[in-house]
Every structure is written in C-alpha cells, then in structure tokens.
Amino acid sequence: MRRFIAEYLDWSLATVSSLSNLSLQCIVNNFEERPIYEELTSSEKDFIQNRVSLSLPLHFAANVFPDGVYWKRCCITEPKTVLDMVTLCKDHIKKLNIAQLLPPVKEPQTEDEEQASELTLANDDDKSGMDHFDFRILLDKLTNLEELHLVYKVKSCGMNFEWSMFEMTNRDCESLAKALKSCKTLKLFRLHLSHLEDKKCRLLVKYLLDHPSLRTLDFSHNVIGDSGARAIGKLLTKSKLEILNLYDNNIGGPGAKAIAHALSKNTTLVSLNLCLNRLKDEGGQAICKALLNNKTLLHLQLGANGVTWLTVLSLSSMLAQNNTLKSINLSCNTLGEVGGNALEEAMSHNTSVTECNIHLTDIEERRVSVINQMVWNNQFRKQETNPREKNTENAN
Structure with a gap:
C-alpha cells in the first residue's frame, strides 16, 4: 500500500469539488454562449443563479430566469x-x-460587550445596531x-x-x-x-x-x-x-x-x-x-x-x-x-x-x-x- 503526502498539509479530498459541481461551474462560465438551464434540477438551477454573472444583458436574463436568487442578487447593492x-x-x-x-x-457580541450593553440599556432605548x-x-x-x-x-x-x-x-x-x-x-x-x-x-x-x-x-x-x-x-x-x-x-x-x-x-x-x-x-x-x-x-x-x-x-x-x-x-x-x-x-x-x-x-x-x-x-x-x-x- 502506497501513501502520498501532499506538500500542502491542509489539503484533503474534502477540498476537491465534485464532478457535478465542476460541470455546473463550466456551465456558469459559458452561460451567455450556451444557456443550459431548463434541463437542470431545482438545486442545480439554484447553483447557477447563485454564481452566474450579474452583467448578463437584461433581455437575455429576463427570458432565462423568471424568478429566483439571480434577481435578488441584482437588487443587493452597496x-x-x-x-x-x-x-x-x-x-x-x-x-x-x-x-x-x-x-x-x-453582529454577535462578546461576553464583555453584552454586559456593557446591559448596563446602558436603561438609558438608551434605541440600539444603534x-x-x-x-x-x-x-x-x-x-x-x-x-x-x-x-x-x-x-x-x-x-x-x-x-x-x-x-x-x-x-x-x-x-x-x-x-x-x-x-x-x-x-x-x-x-x-x-x-x-x-x-x-x-x-x-x-x-x-x-x-x-x-x-x-x-x-x-x-x-x-x-x-x-x-x-x-x-x-x-x-x-x-x-x-x-x-x-x-x-x-x-x-x-x-x-x-x-x-x-x-x-x-x-x-x-x-x-x-x-x-x-x-x-x-x-x-x-x-x-x-x-x-x-x-x-x-x-x-x-x-x-x-x-x-x-x-x-x-x-x-x-x-x-x-x-x-x-x-x-x-x-x-x-x-x-x-x-x-x-x-x-x-x-x-x-x-x-x-x-x-x-x-x-x-x-x-x-x-x-x-x-x-x-x-x-x-x-x-x-x-x-x-x-x-x-x-x-x-x-x-
């Protein structure tokens, strides 16, 4: 039995993407040229919508994505x-x-921050967060x-x-x-x-x-x-x-x-x-x-x-x-x-x-x-x- 030790000590098989995800990522990279979407399952469609570029032409995206995560991503702006x-x-x-x-x-507070906020709560009805x-x-x-x-x-x-x-x-x-x-x-x-x-x-x-x-x-x-x-x-x-x-x-x-x-x-x-x-x-x-x-x-x-x-x-x-x-x-x-x-x-x-x-x-x-x-x-x-x-x- 042979054993190979990687030079990168934190590497493991868990970091390698599955073949299906690699295939889906390939679809994402070439989506505008070859929009494969309707044939996919529900989870695969979510994968595409979560990763496809937001710079797709509107007339193109509107015909492909009737609803879903893609449009939500479009609305989230700094x-x-x-x-x-x-x-x-x-x-x-x-x-x-x-x-x-x-x-x-x-944001989650540390124990010290929680104690400090409890002390000031009586004098501050509005929480800045x-x-x-x-x-x-x-x-x-x-x-x-x-x-x-x-x-x-x-x-x-x-x-x-x-x-x-x-x-x-x-x-x-x-x-x-x-x-x-x-x-x-x-x-x-x-x-x-x-x-x-x-x-x-x-x-x-x-x-x-x-x-x-x-x-x-x-x-x-x-x-x-x-x-x-x-x-x-x-x-x-x-x-x-x-x-x-x-x-x-x-x-x-x-x-x-x-x-x-x-x-x-x-x-x-x-x-x-x-x-x-x-x-x-x-x-x-x-x-x-x-x-x-x-x-x-x-x-x-x-x-x-x-x-x-x-x-x-x-x-x-x-x-x-x-x-x-x-x-x-x-x-x-x-x-x-x-x-x-x-x-x-x-x-x-x-x-x-x-x-x-x-x-x-x-x-x-x-x-x-x-x-x-x-x-x-x-x-x-x-x-x-x-x-x-x-x-x-x-x-x-």
Missing part, C-alpha cells in the same frame, strides 16, 4: 453604488417607493422628487421576528424628518404600516410645518393617538395640505377636536380620512360642527369610529348650510333609526352630496333606499348642469 447612480439620474427621479426597510444585521437607512444622504440629492412612499417593515422575517423590524427608531425618525425638510419639491409623503406613534409623529410634523410644496400626507395604518393628532391639527393651520389620510390609527375625541379646530380655519384641505379610529361622538360632532365654517372640504370619511345618531344630528345641521361637501362615509357605525331620520331630512335639503356610504349602520333598508335615491338625484343634477364633466367621466 449604498455607495446607489448614491453614485442617483447623482447621474437625480433630475429624472420624481417618485420613490420603498416597500420594505431592512435593519442592519446585529438596529437603525435603518439615513435618508438625509439620499433625499438631499433628489432635487426633483415629488412623491415618497415609505414603510418601515420586513416582508418575510420568518423565525427571526423582532418588533424593531416593523417600526422606526428615534434616530430613524429624526434623520427622516430632517431629510423631508430639505426636500423642498416633495408634494406627497406616505408613511404607513410603520408603528408611528405620537412622539415620532410630533417630530415629523415639526419639520413639515413650513414645507413649501407638501400637498398630500398619508399616515394610515399606524398608532397615532390624541397627542399626535394635535400636532397634525397644528400642521393644518400652517401648511397647504389638500389631502390628509389618517385611516386606522388610535385618534380619540380630544385629538379629533384639535383637528376640527384647525379644520374650521383651514382653506386648502379637500379630503380628510379618519376611518377606523376612536373618535366617538365627541370627535364626530366636533368635526361636523367645524364644517359649518369650512367651505373647501369635499370628501369626509368617518367610517368605523363608534359614532351614533348624535354625530348624525350635527352632520345634518351642517349639511343644511354646507353646499361644498360632495362625499361622506359613515359606514360601520351605529346610527339607528334616529340617525336615519336625521340624515334623510338633511339630504332632502342638500344638493351637493353625490356619495354617501351608510353600509352597516343599522339604518332600516327602506330609509337607506330613500337616502340613496336623493344622492343619485344630486349626481344626475350635477351631470345635467356640468355636461363637460359628464362627458369626461364617460370617456374615463
């Missing part, structure tokens, strides 16, 4: 590379839609950006779930707020599904108070409460917002009163969405009374807020004097027979409302039909008096 690309195309970027933000991966992207280094360069759609969440976290994957840190919020202030061309800002609470909402609003071009603000699907709503009310008195979406938050009566106070003086807002909050009658009545002085709001949504016939009485009084409002959403509230009577009486004198959602409000079907007929009559009158608008709707 921040410096992204910023270099932004510098070249900044004049043409008007809309930025970020569907998820991944926090940096935390879990901060997300600093938007100041990006938005400053996008001089023509008009829309920013942003969400702090991870789409697929698996078993590695942490709440920090679904919310921004305090430093995230501060850097974003400063970036928004510097982005003077921004017209629409949407931050949703990000566990945005009162403290962070107030900070963002602080930097948006004097924004020159912001017209649409969407904070839907967050946890904003009354304190945050008061800050938003202040924003309504100073900004030129036209659309405000606060759908699915925790705003109660006091917060709604603050928004109502601002609404009574506001002259720019045309759409207000407060569905799925906790206004109750305290907040619902305040909003309706504010519209006695407001002549610009066209769309009001108060669905699923726990309001009753008391709010409808205030709404009815407002509809008798307000000929500006065009659509109302009162769905998923308990309005009952009294609310139905009041709304029917108000609609009999109103000619401006052309949409009225009263689904699931405990109003009897006969009265719902009567109210709907009045709404349809308003729609018909509007089309007759504005034939050009009618032709436009038909064309669409």
